[in-house]
Amino acid sequence: MISIRVPCSSANIGPGFDVIGLALSVWLELQVTIGEKASTASKYNCRITYEGLGKEDVELVADRNLITQTALYVLRCHGWTAFPEGTHVHVINPIPLGRGLGSSGAAVVAGVSLANEVGKLDMSKDRILDFCLMVERHPDNVAAALYGGFVGSYLKELNPEDMKRREIPLAEVLPAPQGGEDTGLTPPVPPKDIGKHIRFPWAKEIKCIAIIPDFEVSTAKARSVLPQTYDKADVIYNLQRVALLTTALGQSPPNADMIYDGMQDKVHQPYRKGLIPGLTEILQSVTPSRNPGLLGICLSGAGPTILALATENFEQIAHHLIAQFKAENITCDWKLLEPAYDGLTVTYGAQAQASAESAMTYADAGVSIEAGNELVQAIKAAVASTRRPGADAEIGGFGGALDLAAAGYTEPPILIQAIDGVGTKLKIAFAMDDFSTVGIDLVAMNVNDLVVQGAEPLTFMDYYACSKLVIQDAVRFVESVAEGCKQAGCALVGGETAEMPGMYQGKEFDAGGAATGAIKRGQKVLPDKESMKEGDVLIGLPSSGVHSNGFSLVRRVIEKHGLSFGQTAPWDGSQTVGRSLLTPTRIYVKPLLAAVQKDLLLGMAHITGGGLEDNIPRMLPKHLGAELDVSSWEVPGVLKWLKQAGNISHKEFARTWNTGLGMVIVVQQRNVDAAIDVLQGAGEKPARIGRLVKRGEEAVVLHGLAHWD
Numbered sequence: 256m257i258s259i260r261v262p263c264s265s266a267n268i269g270p271g272f273d274v275i276g277l278a279l280s281v282w283l284e285l286q287v288t289i290g291e292k293a294s295t296a297s298k299y300n301c302r303i304t305y306e307g308l309g310k311e312d313v314e315l316v317a318d319r320n321l322i323t324q325t326a327l328y329v330l331r332c333h334g335w336t337a338f339p340e341g342t343h344v345h346v347i348n349p350i351p352l353g354r355g356l357g358s359s360g361a362a363v364v365a366g367v368s369l370a371n372e373v374g375k376l377d378m379s380k381d382r383i384l385d386f387c388l389m390v391e392r393h394p395d396n397v398a399a400a401l402y403g404g405f406v407g408s409y410l411k412e413l414n415p416e417d418m419k420r421r422e423i424p425l426a427e428v429l430p431a432p433q434g435g436e437d438t439g440l441t442p443p444v445p446p447k448d449i450g451k452h453i454r455f456p457w458a459k460e461i462k463c464i465a466i467i468p469d470f471e472v473s474t475a476k477a478r479s480v481l482p483q484t485y486d487k488a489d490v491i492y493n494l495q496r497v498a499l500l501t502t503a504l505g506q507s508p509p510n511a512d513m514i515y516d517g518m519q520d521k522v523h524q525p526y527r528k529g530l531i532p533g534l535t536e537i538l539q540s541v542t543p544s545r546n547p548g549l550l551g552i553c554l555s556g557a558g559p560t561i562l563a564l565a566t567e568n569f570e571q572i573a574h575h576l577i578a579q580f581k582a583e584n585i586t587c588d589w590k591l592l593e594p595a596y597d598g599l600t601v602t603y604g605a606q607a608q609a610s611a612e613s614a615m616t617y618a619d620a621g622v623s624i625e626a627g628n629e630l631v632q633a634i635k636a637a638v639a640s641t642r643r644p645g646a647d648a649e650i651g652g653f654g655g656a657l658d659l660a661a662a663g664y665t666e667p668p669i670l671i672q673a674i675d676g677v678g679t680k681l682k683i684a685f686a687m688d689d690f691s692t693v694g695i696d697l698v699a700m701n702v703n704d705l706v707v708q709g710a711e712p713l714t715f716m717d718y719y720a721c722s723k724l725v726i727q728d729a730v731r732f733v734e735s736v737a738e739g740c741k742q743a744g745c746a747l748v749g750g751e752t753a754e755m756p757g758m759y760q761g762k763e764f765d766a767g768g769a770a771t772g773a774i775k776r777g778q779k780v781l782p783d784k785e786s787m788k789e790g791d792v793l794i795g796l797p798s799s800g801v802h803s804n805g806f807s808l809v810r811r812v813i814e815k816h817g818l819s820f821g822q823t824a825p826w827d828g829s830q831t832v833g834r835s836l837l838t839p840t841r842i843y844v845k846p847l848l849a850a851v852q853k854d855l856l857l858g859m860a861h862i863t864g865g866g867l868e869d870n871i872p873r874m875l876p877k878h879l880g881a882e883l884d885v886s887s888w889e890v891p892g893v894l895k896w897l898k899q900a901g902n903i904s905h906k907e908f909a910r911t912w913n914t915g916l917g918m919v920i921v922v923q924q925r926n927v928d929a930a931i932d933v934l935q936g937a938g939e940k941p942a943r944i945g946r947l948v949k950r951g952e953e954a955v956v957l958h959g960l961a962h963w964d
């Protein structure tokens with residue numbers, strides 16, 4: 256078994272028409288075996304099988320297929336009349352045909368290499384180039400595909416008589432490659448060194464966004480619209496740009512303005528606009544100033560693919576360009592590609608067999624390192640916006656750093672840590688395709704747990720786990736985590752994005768996070784159970800709605816009533832059901848810390864799963880219970896509706912949802928006014944809701960339940 260791999264390529268890169276090409280990370284592969292019985296009966300001893308793009312259109316007969324036609328031409332030049340007996344060529348082609356990504360260039364290089372291998376011709380890469388150039392006469396694609404990387408090339412004058420010979424197959428003759436006839440004569444052999452190439456440097460941070468429209472433009476057709484002669488000024492325009500561009504693309508960091516200007520062209524793109532609807536407008540629709548991360552844009556090869564070079568924001572740039580095509584009623588696929596530095600590679604025997612049987616990549620298995628890296632770039636700014644003294648919130652390291660002294664903790668503090676998830680509220684976010692607030696819920700679940708112990712949240716880390724990373728969704732999610740961190744005053748110092756194919760369904764993901772907070776040495780860790788006594792006052796802080804607990808029951812009630820998340824909420828005519836349910840959890844950190852710092856609070860309970868009944872006792876000593884008057888606070892409309900629609904008992908209501916209170920606080924009688932003042936001053940609407948009493952059978956006694964009827 257012989258395996259031949261050739262990358263696709265993008266030619267021209269704007270001004271370098273027929274001169275420069277960039278090999279890119281999609282590979283045509285041939286798996287070749289010789290001596291196969293089934294192949295002996297095939298024309299020219301060669302059986303072709305094919306998988307991948309072009310399967311429906313590509314001819315599988317040796318003298319009609321560009322790869323094998325090319326190979327036959329090379330073999331004939333060396334005295335062979337056919338392939339060795341029993342040759343089987345299995346083609347695996349992921350390169351889209353006729354889109355400007357050098358499928359024909361790759362096929363030609365693969366074809367010459369095929370002849371080199373089966374005919375044991377022992378040709379060097381430079382000699383292989385000579386043969387390629389007889390078949391595809393612009394050197395840009397074949398030189399890049401053969402040598403790999405970012406390549407400039409020129410082709411010496413060929414003998415016009417030789418060029419007309421029918422024995423040479425031509426990669427670009429409408430409607431399909433023609434020539435390569437078996438005339439019985441030896442075809443013209445290329446003179447030595449007809450093509451020269453040089454490899455240019457490429458800055459490692461530059462990636463290639465290929466926007467691939469769903470229609471083909473054959474290179475032959477795209478060349479037929481070009482003029483025979485050019486205006487001198489236009490030629491100078493291109494020469495000036497290409498001279499700078501080849502160096503500019505190797506400089507780190509890349510100079511976006513120079514590259515953008517350097518990728519302008521007057522020699523081929525303007526003439527090809529009639530073949531690609533909206534081409535001029537699409538090329539002008541992005542600039543480095545309007546689209547951060549963009550370096551330049553051009554037609555890839557003869558088109559219709561558009562190639563945008565960028566260092567970040569790949570998904571946004573791609574979606575912008577796809578939308579431009581959409582306005583022309585053209586749908587597109589897109590790929591984020593990298594330079595392929597290896598060019599043509601040939602492997603033999605066990606190694607080729609192993610690669611044929613198990614040519615597996617992490618990307619094939621569903622995990623995209625590129626997407627992960629792109630996400631990191633896309634969220635950097637949002638993450639950095641959460642920086643605070645002691646934590647610079649720069650991601651990309653192996654761990655998140657926190658300098659406690661710089662954060663104001665000069666004596667070793669007591670660290671408090673919390674970990675939690677968003678829970679099934681995420682299901683509503685999936686249904687609404689809205690991830691703009693669930694990150695706030697995630698932060699709230701953690702930091703509200705820290706602050707009830709009297710701790711100031713300092714850092715946060717999130718965990719985002721999915722089967723398939725949808726960058727746009729992940730970015731929205733992390734931006735909302737950053738928003739939550741800002742509300743809590745803590746820095747987002749790191750996180751984990753886990754792409755685990757098969758773990759979750761479709762676009763769904765799970766989200767968790769952990770927060771670290773500190774309490775100054777000498778300051779109390781709350782609750783201060785020892786200081787609590789009968790008669791202490793309970794103050795409640797309103798919730799914003801359901802917060803992040805009890806969503807399994809919420810969804811059940813909504814389902815039972817046949818409501819869809821897109822419908823207007825029966826409890827709030829200004830919002831949809833889904834948007835109302837996604838109202839983020841209130842973050843109480845800043846108001847509560849203001850009161851804690853004045854030593855006004857004895858304890859706090861964050862009302863989460865288990866509601867009032869389970870959470871209030873967590874802050875109380877064993878001998879004290881809480882007596883609450885349920886008429887003293889307002890139940891939000893959404894909870895009222897859910898309770899009634901689900902026919903939920905008062906007890907179940909108080910154990911499942913927060914009933915309208917996100918926080919319950921214990922304050923000594925003498926501190927009540929001061930605490931209320933501080934909380935109001937920080938924007939809260941505190942209400943006196945009850946008091947501490949001697950504990951009886953129930954730790955929490957609710958009075959005035961008729962109010963909930």
Ligand SMILES: Nc1ncnc2c1ncn2[C@@H]1O[C@H](COP(=O)(O)OP(=O)(O)O)[C@@H](O)[C@H]1O
Nearest residue numbers: 321348352353354355356357358359362473474
């Ligand atoms: N893997 C392949 N096997 C056989 N023929 C191919 C293959 N790839 C490309 N070709 C031939 O090349 C033609 C496309 O070439 P071209 O018009 O230059 O477009 P591109 O921009 O993709 O190179 C196809 O129609 C087909 O005839």
Ligand SMILES: N[C@@H](CCOP(=O)(O)O)C(=O)O
Nearest residue numbers: 266273355356357474556557
């Ligand atoms: N310089 C050629 C490049 C054609 O590339 P392809 O990928 O479209 O085959 C041209 O612009 O015609």
